[in-house]
Amino acid sequence: MSHLRPPSIAHGVVSFLWGLFFGAFIWLGSVAVGVTGATAFIMGSVAGFLIFLAVYVYGADGPPAQPERRAARPR
Template identity: 55%
Template sequence: MHLRQPSIDHGVRSFIWAVVFFLFLYFGAVAIGVTRGTAFLVALVSGFLIFLFVRTRGT
């Protein structure tokens, strides 16, 4: 009997990538002194673009 991981929808996987990178970019920008509002907007836009990229081109 071979145990394997359950199948995860590609959209869910793309969303997880986007959330991880959003948090990484947001906290990284705040850590280096960028204001929270600017860091949030840049991380939000970047997270959305990462979501689209992984959704369309990821495996």
């Protein structure tokens, strides 16, 4: 029986989805509180792009640190 694993998704795709989701959230929230549609769309688009950049640049986990190897003792 094989073990189920989640699919591997590229970091750029994940960053895009974060930006898209929060940009749409800001757009819909702005419209809900009375901001005009065009202004809300521009604010949501700019915020979504900035969120995409922030997640893309700072959101990736680095490779795990490898323990330092001790130098071999001279024999």
